[in-house]
Amino acid sequence: MADIAIPESTDLIPLDDAVTPAAADAHGHGDHADTGHGDSGHADSGAHATSTGLSNNKLAMWMFLGSECLLFGGLISTYMLYRGRHAGSPSPSQLYNLPLTSVSSFVLLMSSLTMVLAVSAAQRGDDRNTSTWLTVTALLGATFVGAQVFEFTEFYHEGLGFTTNLFGSSFYTLTGFHGVHVTVGIIMLMALVGIINRSKVPGNKAEVVEMIGLYWHFVDIVWIVIFTLVYLIPS
Amino acid sequence: MAIVERPVTPALARGGPSTPALVTPSSALGVFRRPVSSTGWRSWVFTVDHKKIGIMYGVVAFSFFIVGGVEALMIRLQLAMPNGKILSANAYNQMFTMHATTMIFLFVMPTAAAFSNYLVPLQIGARDVAFPRLNAFGFWCFLFGGVFLNTAWFLGGASDTGWFAYAPNTSVAFSPSHGVDFWALGLLITGIASLSGAINLIVTVLNMRAPGMSLMKMPIFTWMVLVVQFLLLFAIPVITVALFLLIFQRDFGAAFFSVDKGADPLLWQHLFWIFGHPEVYILVLPSFGIVSEVLPVFSRKPLFGYKFVVFAGAAIGFLGWGVWAHHMFASGLGPVSVAVFSVATMAIALPTGVKIVNWTMTLWGGKLRFTTAMMFAIGLILEFTIGGLSGVLHSVSPSDTQQTDTYFVVAHLHYVLFGGAVFGLFAGFYYWWPKVFGKMLSERLGKWNFWLMVLGMNMTFGPMHILGLQGQPRRMQIWTNARAGDGFFNGAFWNLVATIGSFILALGIFMFILNVFRTTRKGAAAPGDPWDARSLEWMTTSPPQEHNFDTIPHVHALDDFFHRKYEEDEETGEITQVSNYEEIMHELHDKADKQFHMPSPSYWPVVLALGLPIIAYGVIFNRLLAVFGAAIVMFAIFGWSLEPSVADESDYEPPSDDESTKELATIG
Amino acid sequence: MSTEHVVVTETGGSHDAVARDADHAEHEHGMTDKGYVVIAAILAAFTAAEVSLTYMHLPGWIFMTTLLTIMAIKFAMVVSYFMHLKFDNKIFTALFYSGLFLAIFVYSAALTTFHFFSPG
Incomplete structure (x- = not known):
C-alpha cells in the first residue's frame, strides 16, 4: 500500500501513452503541404515529430524522476533529523550489518549493469538477450529485496520495531519506500519479459525497455545515496 | 472536409x-x-478529449466551490453575533478546515486545471495533450479524491486541524475522529491528479507546439501554466512525504510529530510549507495568466512587456521555493533563519510588482472595453494589490509576529486568493465562455455578478484587517461582547459587517450561476471570435471541433491570430484590418488534413x-x-x-x- | 531504438543544442556493452573503497569529505552513463538536475534551521 501514490500510478503509464511515432507515421499524412520545418509538430493526437524532437515518454520519465528526488529528499532528511533518537533500541552503528548491506548494495549496483545491457540489446532489436538481461536484472533486484527483508527481520529481533522510536520509524520508512520502489521495478521487469515473449509490446519496444531502465537506475542511485548517508556515516 | x-x-x-x-x-x-x-x-x-476533461474539471470544481462557500457562510453566521450558537466548537473546527481545504485543493487548483486542460492545447495549436489517458486519469483522481475527502462528514466527522494541520493537533489524542485520515489520504489522491497533470502539461507545452511557435511566441496564459506545472511537479512530492508520515503516525503507530516521543513538531511545518508556499503561487499564477490574456484583448493593445511578464512569472516560481519559513516566523526558528527568509520574502514582491506595472501599462492609452471579463481583470489588479501590500507587512518579521494567527492574516490571504486567484478565474469564465460553450453569457447579469462580488468581498475581508489588528484570533469559535472593544474598532460591529458582506458575496456568485442557467437555456449563439481576440484558441469554431483545428496552423508571431487579422504599418504604426475570423477559418478549412487519428x-x-x-x-x-x-x-x-x-x-x-x-x- | 530514434537524431541534429551529438552518429548513445562493464567495474571499486574507508579511523572531516565525494561520483556516473544523460539532450539533464538541486537546497535549508549541521 505504502507506495500507491507515486510509482504505480505514474511509472507504468507513460510507457505507452504517447502516440508512438511508428503508429502515427503509418497513416501517411497526405495533406501537410507546407511542412518545411525540421521540427514540425503536426501534433495529431500525439505528435509523430515533436517540437523539441524528443520523445514524450522520455521527457515525462525524466520529469517524474526529478520529482522523485524531492520525495526521497524528504524521507532522507526525516531520517537524518531522527537518526540519533534511538532510545529503547540499539543504536544505528550497533545495529547495521555492514558486510551484508555492502553485498546487497553491490548486487543492486550490478543490476544496473544488467539493465543497461538489456536496453542495449533492445536497441539492437535482440529480443532474446533483452529478455535474458531483464530476467537477470529482476533476479538481482529480488536478491536485494530479499536481503532487505532479512535485514528488517534481524533488526526487529534485536529490538528495533517500526514504532520503537523515531530512529526506527524513519529508518523503516525510508528504506521501506525504497524497497517498494525496487519491488515495483521488479514487477515491471517481469511483466515486460512476459509481454516481450508474447510480442505484445504496445508502441516502441526499445523505448519501453529504456523507460523501465531509467526508473531502475534511478532506484539504484537513490540507494547509492542511502547506502552512504545512512549506513556508512555513523550518527 | x-x-x-x-x-x-x-x-x-x-x-x-x-x-x-x-x-x-x-x-x-x-x-x-x-x-x-x-x-x-x-x-x-x-473520454480522453482534453476539452471534455477540461469541462468536467470545471463543473466538478465549481460544485466544490459551492460546498466550500456554504461552509464559509456557516463560519460567518457563527461569528456574526457574540456568543454564536450556530456551530459547536467541534463542528466549527471541521468547518474552517474543510472550507480551506475545499477552496484550495478542490476549487481553485482544479479550476485552474480546467482552464489549462481546455486551453493549453488550443493555445499552442495542438489537437490534444501529450498523454490523453493520463489526463483523464488525473481528472478522475481529483473527483474521487474530492468526494472521498467529503465523505468524512458522514463517517465520524471531517478533519478539524486547520488546513495546515500542525502537530500536535493532528495526533490521535487531539483529533480522535477519522477526519485527519480522510484529509491526508484524500490529499494524496488529489496529489496524484496534480502530479500526473503537471507532467502531462509540461510535455505538452514543450513537445506539441504548432510549427513556428517558439517558447517566446506562446500565449502568456500557457507560459504561466507551464510555470505552475513545474511548481506542482516539485511541490507535490514534498507534501506527499508529509502526508505519508502523518498517516504512518496515525494509522501505523509511528511518532514523527509527537513531542512526547522526542519528535520535532517543526518537521511537519517545514515539509508542509516547503510545499505550501509554492502552492500559493500555484493558486494565483494561472489567474495572472488569464488576466494577462484578458487585458490586452479589451485594451486593443498587445500586452505591455510580454517578456517581462514571462520572466517575472518564472522568477516568482523560482523565488517561491526560498521563502517558506515566513509562515513560521512565530515558531522560534532563530534570528538568522528569520532574517534570511524575511529578506527573500521581500524580494518576491519585486517580480509581482513588475506584473502589476505591466498590466497597468497595458491599460494605459488603450481603447478600453468594459466587458465583465475586463472588469474582473481590473478588479484583480486592485484587490490583489491590497492583498500584496498586507503581504509585504508579513515579510517584516516583527510585524508578522504581531499578526500571526490573527484575522489580519485571514484578511490578507483572502485578498490574495479571492481578489487574486478567484477574480482571475471569473475573468476567465466570462472571457472563454463563448468559445467553450458557443453561447454568450449575459453582460447585464455579469455586471451584477461583478459588482456584488466586489462589494461583498471588500465588506467581508476588509473589516478583518481591523479585527485582526485589534487582536481577534484566527480560528476562534466564539467571541464575547466583553472583549469586543468600542468606538470605531468595535469588534461586534465589524464582525457583523463581515457576515453581511459574505452573504452579498454569495449573492454575487448566485448571479453567476443564474447567468449560466439562463445562457444555457436561451443565450445568444456566440460568434467564433466575439472579442476580436489575439491568440490561437480563438481560431477555432465555437465550441471547437473534436480535433480542434482542421489543419495545424503555422505560427509566425506572438498573438498570431491577431496578426492574421491585422497588419501594422511599420512607419506610422497604424493598424489596418486585412482579414477576419470567417476568412481565416475558411482558409484553414480549405487546407484541412484529410485524415488523422484522434486518441x-x-x-x-x-x-x-x-x-x-x-x-x-x-x-x-x-x-x-x-x-x-x-x-x-x-x-x-x-x-x-x-x-x-x-x-x-x-x-x-x-x-x-x-x-x-x-x-x-x-x-x- | 527503431523509428523513434531516427526521428530523434534527425531532427535533433538540426537543433544547435544537440548538433554535437549528431557527429557521433549515435552508436548506442556512444557507449558499447564493454564500456558499460568498465563503468560497472569502476562503480564496484568505488563501493569497495567506501566500505573500506569506514574501517580506517580517519579524522572526521577527511572521512566525510571523501565519502560524500565518492558518493557524488558514483551518482553522477550512473546518471551520465547508464542513464545516458551525458549523451542525451540537455533538456533531460536540466529537468532531472533541477529537481535534484532543488531537493538538496530546500532540505539542507530546513535541516539547517534544526541546527543539523552545527557542530556539537
Whole structure:
C-alpha cells in the first residue's frame, strides 16, 4: 500500500501513452503541404515529430524522476533529523550489518549493469538477450529485496520495531519506500519479459525497455545515496 | 472536409458498408474492447478529449466551490453575533478546515486545471495533450479524491486541524475522529491528479507546439501554466512525504510529530510549507495568466512587456521555493533563519510588482472595453494589490509576529486568493465562455455578478484587517461582547459587517450561476471570435471541433491570430484590418488534413482512479478492503499498459481516396 | 531504438543544442556493452573503497569529505552513463538536475534551521 501514490500510478503509464511515432507515421499524412520545418509538430493526437524532437515518454520519465528526488529528499532528511533518537533500541552503528548491506548494495549496483545491457540489446532489436538481461536484472533486484527483508527481520529481533522510536520509524520508512520502489521495478521487469515473449509490446519496444531502465537506475542511485548517508556515516 | 475517424463498432464492422475483414476492434487483456461512444454518458466517462476533461474539471470544481462557500457562510453566521450558537466548537473546527481545504485543493487548483486542460492545447495549436489517458486519469483522481475527502462528514466527522494541520493537533489524542485520515489520504489522491497533470502539461507545452511557435511566441496564459506545472511537479512530492508520515503516525503507530516521543513538531511545518508556499503561487499564477490574456484583448493593445511578464512569472516560481519559513516566523526558528527568509520574502514582491506595472501599462492609452471579463481583470489588479501590500507587512518579521494567527492574516490571504486567484478565474469564465460553450453569457447579469462580488468581498475581508489588528484570533469559535472593544474598532460591529458582506458575496456568485442557467437555456449563439481576440484558441469554431483545428496552423508571431487579422504599418504604426475570423477559418478549412487519428477513449483511467479511494477507505476501516482496491489498481495498470494509446489501424475504416469524403456517422 | 530514434537524431541534429551529438552518429548513445562493464567495474571499486574507508579511523572531516565525494561520483556516473544523460539532450539533464538541486537546497535549508549541521 505504502507506495500507491507515486510509482504505480505514474511509472507504468507513460510507457505507452504517447502516440508512438511508428503508429502515427503509418497513416501517411497526405495533406501537410507546407511542412518545411525540421521540427514540425503536426501534433495529431500525439505528435509523430515533436517540437523539441524528443520523445514524450522520455521527457515525462525524466520529469517524474526529478520529482522523485524531492520525495526521497524528504524521507532522507526525516531520517537524518531522527537518526540519533534511538532510545529503547540499539543504536544505528550497533545495529547495521555492514558486510551484508555492502553485498546487497553491490548486487543492486550490478543490476544496473544488467539493465543497461538489456536496453542495449533492445536497441539492437535482440529480443532474446533483452529478455535474458531483464530476467537477470529482476533476479538481482529480488536478491536485494530479499536481503532487505532479512535485514528488517534481524533488526526487529534485536529490538528495533517500526514504532520503537523515531530512529526506527524513519529508518523503516525510508528504506521501506525504497524497497517498494525496487519491488515495483521488479514487477515491471517481469511483466515486460512476459509481454516481450508474447510480442505484445504496445508502441516502441526499445523505448519501453529504456523507460523501465531509467526508473531502475534511478532506484539504484537513490540507494547509492542511502547506502552512504545512512549506513556508512555513523550518527 | 477533414474526417475524424472513429473506431467503428462491432456492428458496423460486421454489417457496415466498409470492408468487414479489415475491421477488428482492438482489445486489452484480450477481452476488453475499447469504448467507442461519442454521445451519451459513456462519451464523457471514458473520454480522453482534453476539452471534455477540461469541462468536467470545471463543473466538478465549481460544485466544490459551492460546498466550500456554504461552509464559509456557516463560519460567518457563527461569528456574526457574540456568543454564536450556530456551530459547536467541534463542528466549527471541521468547518474552517474543510472550507480551506475545499477552496484550495478542490476549487481553485482544479479550476485552474480546467482552464489549462481546455486551453493549453488550443493555445499552442495542438489537437490534444501529450498523454490523453493520463489526463483523464488525473481528472478522475481529483473527483474521487474530492468526494472521498467529503465523505468524512458522514463517517465520524471531517478533519478539524486547520488546513495546515500542525502537530500536535493532528495526533490521535487531539483529533480522535477519522477526519485527519480522510484529509491526508484524500490529499494524496488529489496529489496524484496534480502530479500526473503537471507532467502531462509540461510535455505538452514543450513537445506539441504548432510549427513556428517558439517558447517566446506562446500565449502568456500557457507560459504561466507551464510555470505552475513545474511548481506542482516539485511541490507535490514534498507534501506527499508529509502526508505519508502523518498517516504512518496515525494509522501505523509511528511518532514523527509527537513531542512526547522526542519528535520535532517543526518537521511537519517545514515539509508542509516547503510545499505550501509554492502552492500559493500555484493558486494565483494561472489567474495572472488569464488576466494577462484578458487585458490586452479589451485594451486593443498587445500586452505591455510580454517578456517581462514571462520572466517575472518564472522568477516568482523560482523565488517561491526560498521563502517558506515566513509562515513560521512565530515558531522560534532563530534570528538568522528569520532574517534570511524575511529578506527573500521581500524580494518576491519585486517580480509581482513588475506584473502589476505591466498590466497597468497595458491599460494605459488603450481603447478600453468594459466587458465583465475586463472588469474582473481590473478588479484583480486592485484587490490583489491590497492583498500584496498586507503581504509585504508579513515579510517584516516583527510585524508578522504581531499578526500571526490573527484575522489580519485571514484578511490578507483572502485578498490574495479571492481578489487574486478567484477574480482571475471569473475573468476567465466570462472571457472563454463563448468559445467553450458557443453561447454568450449575459453582460447585464455579469455586471451584477461583478459588482456584488466586489462589494461583498471588500465588506467581508476588509473589516478583518481591523479585527485582526485589534487582536481577534484566527480560528476562534466564539467571541464575547466583553472583549469586543468600542468606538470605531468595535469588534461586534465589524464582525457583523463581515457576515453581511459574505452573504452579498454569495449573492454575487448566485448571479453567476443564474447567468449560466439562463445562457444555457436561451443565450445568444456566440460568434467564433466575439472579442476580436489575439491568440490561437480563438481560431477555432465555437465550441471547437473534436480535433480542434482542421489543419495545424503555422505560427509566425506572438498573438498570431491577431496578426492574421491585422497588419501594422511599420512607419506610422497604424493598424489596418486585412482579414477576419470567417476568412481565416475558411482558409484553414480549405487546407484541412484529410485524415488523422484522434486518441481513442479508454476504460482504464476511470477504473484505475476508482481503485485509489477504495485503498484509502481500506487503510482507515479494513485492510482487506485496501487489498481489494490494490487489486483493482494492478488490474487497471496492466490493462492500460497493454492498450495502445491510439486504437489499432484495423479499428478504423480504411482511408478512401475519394475527395468527397464523409464525416463518419456518430456511433452511440 | 527503431523509428523513434531516427526521428530523434534527425531532427535533433538540426537543433544547435544537440548538433554535437549528431557527429557521433549515435552508436548506442556512444557507449558499447564493454564500456558499460568498465563503468560497472569502476562503480564496484568505488563501493569497495567506501566500505573500506569506514574501517580506517580517519579524522572526521577527511572521512566525510571523501565519502560524500565518492558518493557524488558514483551518482553522477550512473546518471551520465547508464542513464545516458551525458549523451542525451540537455533538456533531460536540466529537468532531472533541477529537481535534484532543488531537493538538496530546500532540505539542507530546513535541516539547517534544526541546527543539523552545527557542530556539537
